[in-house]
Structure formats: C-alpha cells, structure tokens
Amino acid sequence: MxxxxxxxxxxxxxxxxxxxxxxxxxxxxxxxxxxxxxxxxxxxxxxxxxxxxxxxxxxxxxxxxxxxxxxxxxxxxxxxxxxxxxxxxxxxxxxxxxxxxxxxxxxxxxxxxxxxxxxxxxxxxxxxxxxxxxxxxxxxxxxxxxxxxxxxxxxxxxxxxxxxxxxxxxxxxxxxxxxxxxxxxVDTRRFSRGDGTRLRAQLGIARGDYVVGHVGRLALEKNLPFLAEAVTRLLRRQPDAHFLVVGDGGARDAMQAVAIHAGVAERVHFTGKLHEQALIDAYHAMDVFAFASHSETQGMVLVEAMATGLPVVAVNASGVREVLANGNNGLLLPNDDAETFADMLASLNDAQRRAVLRDGALATAANFDxxxxxxxxxxxxxxxxxxxxxxxxxxxxxxxxxxxxxxxxxxxxxxxxxxxxxxxxxxxxxxxxxxxxxxxxx
Missing domain, CATH: 3.40.50.2000 (Glycogen Phosphorylase B;)
Structure with missing residues (x-):
C-alpha cells in the first residue's frame, strides 16, 4: 500500500x-x-x-x-x-x-x-x-x-x-x-452516568421496589419466553418486584402472554426501543439484569449493564461466560431451569448482596471499555x-x-x-x- x-x-x-x-x-x-x-x-x-x-x-x-x-x-x-x-x-x-x-x-x-x-x-x-x-x-x-x-x-x-x-x-x-x-x-464512562428515577415514576414503580431488567431485540432466538417464565415466577412470589423490558420485536407478544397467564402483567413494563441517554437511564432504573440468550457471540448488553453497576443473572452460554463470573459480578445459571433462575433473582432482592456484586460488575466492564x-x-x-x-x-x-x-x-x-x-x-x-x-x- x-x-x-x-x-x-x-x-x-x-x-x-x-x-x-x-x-x-x-x-x-x-x-x-x-x-x-x-x-x-x-x-x-x-x-x-x-x-x-x-x-x-x-x-x-x-x-x-x-x-x-x-x-x-x-x-x-x-x-x-x-x-x-x-x-x-x-x-x-x-x-x-x-x-x-x-x-x-x-x-x-x-x-x-x-x-x-x-x-x-x-x-x-x-x-x-x-x-x-x-x-x-x-x-x-x-x-x-x-x-x-x-x-x-x-x-x-x-x-x-x-x-x-x-x-x-x-x-x-x-x-x-x-x-x-x-x-x-462499550463507553463505560457514559453508561456510568444515568438516573432511573424518572422512568420508575412514569411506570409507577416505587423507589424501594425490586426491578429486574432486560435490554435487547425481542426476537424468539433470544430465548425470551423462557426468560419471561422465570421472571414472572419471581413476580408471583414477591409483590414488590417488577420486570422492565427495553426493546421491541416479534417475541413481545409471547412474553406478554406469559405475564398475563401468570397474573402479573401489570408489573411487566415494555418501554419499546430506547436510545442514547434514555437507554442509559433505563439501565439505572434496574436493580439486576436478566439474560437468557444462547445465540450471542458477545454479551455486549451484559457489559453495558455492568458499566451501570448492575449484577447480572444469565444462562451459561457463548458470549456470556466470558463476561459473567459467578459470584463475582452476578450469577450464572448452569441450564435453562426457570425455577432456579427465579431463585437466583430472588436472592438478589437484597441491597447488601447487590452492592458486593456491583464492584465486580464495574471492574469487569472496565476490561471491555x-x-x-x-x-x-x-x-x-x-x-x-x-x-x-x-x-x-x-x-x-x-x-x-x-x-x-x-x-x-x-x-x-x-x-x-x-x-x-x-x-x-x-x-x-x-x-x-x-x-x-x-x-x-x-
């Protein structure tokens, strides 16, 4: 050249x-x-x-x-x-x-x-x-x-x-x-700066309520009906829990149907696609990030979540296991068992335990800056x-x-x-x- x-x-x-x-x-x-x-x-x-x-x-x-x-x-x-x-x-x-x-x-x-x-x-x-x-x-x-x-x-x-x-x-x-x-x-500095209080207020989520979040295309290959099943089991157990879903796609109806069948649809919130600061603020409205896809080459949304300080609960799959260290920055599910997933999410409805995992999440995100x-x-x-x-x-x-x-x-x-x-x-x-x-x- x-x-x-x-x-x-x-x-x-x-x-x-x-x-x-x-x-x-x-x-x-x-x-x-x-x-x-x-x-x-x-x-x-x-x-x-x-x-x-x-x-x-x-x-x-x-x-x-x-x-x-x-x-x-x-x-x-x-x-x-x-x-x-x-x-x-x-x-x-x-x-x-x-x-x-x-x-x-x-x-x-x-x-x-x-x-x-x-x-x-x-x-x-x-x-x-x-x-x-x-x-x-x-x-x-x-x-x-x-x-x-x-x-x-x-x-x-x-x-x-x-x-x-x-x-x-x-x-x-x-x-x-x-x-x-x-x-x-990921621009970790930009994702670290957000405020989720306004979105919580818009959705009727109280300050002390427990919010499980997910971000991504709502496509069937992302294993979203399974994710919805696991999270709605948590919501049935814990009246203060909510599911915040950011994104849109063909699997939205299937996820909504799971929530309706479980009788918790009023605590499952779909925002549609969000961009720029609105997306970052949505991450900051969450307490924990949940992920169930087996089709990822890299869990980029996991890094985004960790850059905001969120612990992650996810299935053990390609693109996930390189980011999520079980017990350090979140919890890794060995297989697709909805009850175990719900148990893991329930265990993080504890501010002190989340604070410990937050440090690991931020350290992991720094490696992917x-x-x-x-x-x-x-x-x-x-x-x-x-x-x-x-x-x-x-x-x-x-x-x-x-x-x-x-x-x-x-x-x-x-x-x-x-x-x-x-x-x-x-x-x-x-x-x-x-x-x-x-x-x-x-």
Missing amino acids: IAKGGDGLNILMFTNTYRPIVGGVSESVQRLKSRLQAEGHRVLVVAPKMKGQPRHEPDVVRVAAMQRFNGSDFSLPVPIPGRLYEVIEEFDPDIIHSHHPFLLGDTAARAAETYGLPLIFTHHTLYEHYTHYVPGDSPRMQRFAVALPTEYTRLCDAVIAPSESIRDLMRQRGANDSVHVVPSG ETRCTARCIAVYRRAIAAGGPFSHADDGAWERVRSRLGAEWQLLRHRGRILRWVFQDEPVISFETNESKAPQK
Missing part, C-alpha cells in the same frame, strides 16, 4: 445492518467507527439504504436494499459495484473490514481482491440460530448457516472473534487459523497490513484491474463450492455449543 503519511489508517467497512436498526452488530459497527475516528483514523462505512436512516451521515455510503427481509429487522443489500468501486478509489483504503460473510460481505471480498487489500472479518453472529427467518428452515439450511461464515474466513487475512467461545468454535469448525479475540467495546477494545482491533489491522506488503492493485493499470476483479469472482465461486460440499454432506449439523462442536470432515 502506498504510504499516506502519519499513523492514521483509512478503513473501509461493509455491514448489512446499520442505523436505524437497533441490534448488536449495528451498534458494534457504529461504536467502532466513532472510536477509530476519535483516534485519528478515517473510516468509511458501506451499508444498505433503510427507511428512517439519518438524513446527514458523514462517512457513510448507502446502497439499494430490500427492506425487512421475511419479517425481520434486516435488509438485503443490492450493491451497485460500479459506483462502489469509484467510492473505494476515491477513499483509497489501507484495509477492508467486513462485518458479514454474505451480501455486502461478498462485495467486501471482491474489493479486497481487486485492490490487493487485507480483508478482516468479524464473526458477530451465530447464523444457525437465525434460520427460522428463511423459508424452508431445515438441517440442511443450518449446515449452510454454519458453512457460510466458516468458509468466508478462508477469504480473509485475519478474523476477529468477539469472545473466546466463538474463537474456539470457529477453530473447531475449520475456520482460518488467524483468529483474534477482540470484543466490541471501548478504548481498550479499539486498540486491540487496530493491532489486528496493522499486523494484516504489514503482512500484506507495500503493494496494491490500486496502483495497476486498467487491464490489471479487470484481471483482479475476475480473480475476485473466481475466489467467491470457490468459496460457494466449498459451502455446497458442507450443505450436501450427510453428517449431522454441527452443534451450536462450543464444547459439543466438531470440525467438518473434508
């Missing part, structure tokens, strides 16, 4: 989800972009056009997309390669960072091959937990969902795993060996750039550029061929959990 002078990097990111979508990947990309720019790097994000997107978006390029794919919150980008190549050449990137292994992830791979740039991929999502959004959900579709990101890593110079669990799972599935653990960071996490990400970028050497196809003539684009298409065809071999193999689907997974037989 031609040196640009100074230590700042030009970083080109591709993501299929971005604001106004509320979710882990969208939030992670936005936070990483902001932190990198604050540290003197240039960042350009390529994302789908979406209804409700901000009118003025510095350093963001939008491409056409089909909205709300199959009833989900996600959009399917329809890239316009010619225009994107013009943007890329004008931006003159040092490195490309892809946040998905398909759609705009394919475009990222094409651009990296065309311009001789290092390609970094962050494995944000366990896609096998999301196949119910696709018509014809089946074991074969789940094999495809496992194969897609695994094979995509082989197109990349380096891969980022948000947690040790995901790193180990990727290695067991036969992914690229160059995997680095870099969690998505966005400044530290961004520094680790930059280190991955610099190693990949150094390994790639001082060459870029951006310096070639028109004919070499065409050959490079053909080479990119060939790489993607090989990528799809390997995926098909996974999909049509006769072996059972690789297990979701790290300790039960195995690499595919080649």
Whole structure:
C-alpha cells in the first residue's frame, strides 16, 4: 500500500445492518467507527439504504436494499459495484473490514481482491440460530448457516472473534487459523452516568421496589419466553418486584402472554426501543439484569449493564461466560431451569448482596471499555497490513484491474463450492455449543 503519511489508517467497512436498526452488530459497527475516528483514523462505512436512516451521515455510503427481509429487522443489500468501486478509489483504503460473510460481505471480498487489500472479518453472529427467518428452515439450511461464515474466513487475512467461545468454535469448525479475540467495546464512562428515577415514576414503580431488567431485540432466538417464565415466577412470589423490558420485536407478544397467564402483567413494563441517554437511564432504573440468550457471540448488553453497576443473572452460554463470573459480578445459571433462575433473582432482592456484586460488575466492564477494545482491533489491522506488503492493485493499470476483479469472482465461486460440499454432506449439523462442536470432515 502506498504510504499516506502519519499513523492514521483509512478503513473501509461493509455491514448489512446499520442505523436505524437497533441490534448488536449495528451498534458494534457504529461504536467502532466513532472510536477509530476519535483516534485519528478515517473510516468509511458501506451499508444498505433503510427507511428512517439519518438524513446527514458523514462517512457513510448507502446502497439499494430490500427492506425487512421475511419479517425481520434486516435488509438485503443490492450493491451497485460500479459506483462502489469509484467510492473505494476515491477513499483509497489501507484495509477492508467486513462485518458479514454474505451480501455486502461478498462485495467486501471482491474489493479486497481487486485492490490487493487485507480483508478482516468479524464473526458477530451465530447464523444457525437465525434460520427460522428463511423459508424452508431445515438441517440442511443450518449446515449452510454454519458453512457460510466458516468458509468466508478462508477469504480473509485475519478474523476477529468477539469472545473466546466463538474463537474456539470457529477453530473447531475449520475456520482460518488467524483468529483474534477482540470484543466490541462499550463507553463505560457514559453508561456510568444515568438516573432511573424518572422512568420508575412514569411506570409507577416505587423507589424501594425490586426491578429486574432486560435490554435487547425481542426476537424468539433470544430465548425470551423462557426468560419471561422465570421472571414472572419471581413476580408471583414477591409483590414488590417488577420486570422492565427495553426493546421491541416479534417475541413481545409471547412474553406478554406469559405475564398475563401468570397474573402479573401489570408489573411487566415494555418501554419499546430506547436510545442514547434514555437507554442509559433505563439501565439505572434496574436493580439486576436478566439474560437468557444462547445465540450471542458477545454479551455486549451484559457489559453495558455492568458499566451501570448492575449484577447480572444469565444462562451459561457463548458470549456470556466470558463476561459473567459467578459470584463475582452476578450469577450464572448452569441450564435453562426457570425455577432456579427465579431463585437466583430472588436472592438478589437484597441491597447488601447487590452492592458486593456491583464492584465486580464495574471492574469487569472496565476490561471491555471501548478504548481498550479499539486498540486491540487496530493491532489486528496493522499486523494484516504489514503482512500484506507495500503493494496494491490500486496502483495497476486498467487491464490489471479487470484481471483482479475476475480473480475476485473466481475466489467467491470457490468459496460457494466449498459451502455446497458442507450443505450436501450427510453428517449431522454441527452443534451450536462450543464444547459439543466438531470440525467438518473434508
């Protein structure tokens, strides 16, 4: 790559989800972009056009997309390669960072091959937990969902795993060996400053009442009916307890139905989506944070909760066990047992016990501060750039550029061929959990 002078990097990111979508990947990309720019790097994000997107978006390029794919919150980008190549050449990137292994992830791979740039991929999502959004959900579709990101890593110079669990799972599935653990960071200082008294008053929650909270997309893959069952058991036992749910989605009706059946619906409060300070204040209105998802690559909302001083009660799953230390910053549930979950929540209806766990929660959150996490990400970028050497196809003539684009298409065809071999193999689907997974037989 031609040196640009100074230590700042030009970083080109591709993501299929971005604001106004509320979710882990969208939030992670936005936070990483902001932190990198604050540290003197240039960042350009390529994302789908979406209804409700901000009118003025510095350093963001939008491409056409089909909205709300199959009833989900996600959009399917329809890239316009010619225009994107013009943007890329004008931006003159040092490195490309892809946040998905398909759609705009394919475009990222094409651009990296065309311009001789290092390609970094962050494995944000366990896609096998999301196949119910696709018509014809089946074991074969789940094999495809496992194969897609695994094979995509082989197109990349380096891969980022948000947690040790995901790193180990990727290695067991036969992914690229160059995997680095870099969690998505949280602005811990900002989350530490909030006031939940106004929200409590609005919802009719008394100052001394016990509030169990949850934040996130209300999607069925988040194991929310089970969470609602556990928390409503607590509410039936303790008349001073409330359940505060921040977020929205298709599982809201199921959670509400559980509360109605338990006869505690008046103490289950749904706020809908909250942003910025309103979200932080909602965390501060809680006494403890409850989480039941098995589909996380990183428990970012757990870190947000801990940054506000909340102890966490959660199931033992990927992305959770790296954050939650049982008895130190919260309580870790060994399996999905609603009665045990309710017992753990009840045990924290004690201000003194919560105060002990608060110190551990704040210490844990400090380890995930966005400044530290961004520094680790930059280190991955610099190693990949150094390994790639001082060459870029951006310096070639028109004919070499065409050959490079053909080479990119060939790489993607090989990528799809390997995926098909996974999909049509006769072996059972690789297990979701790290300790039960195995690499595919080649």
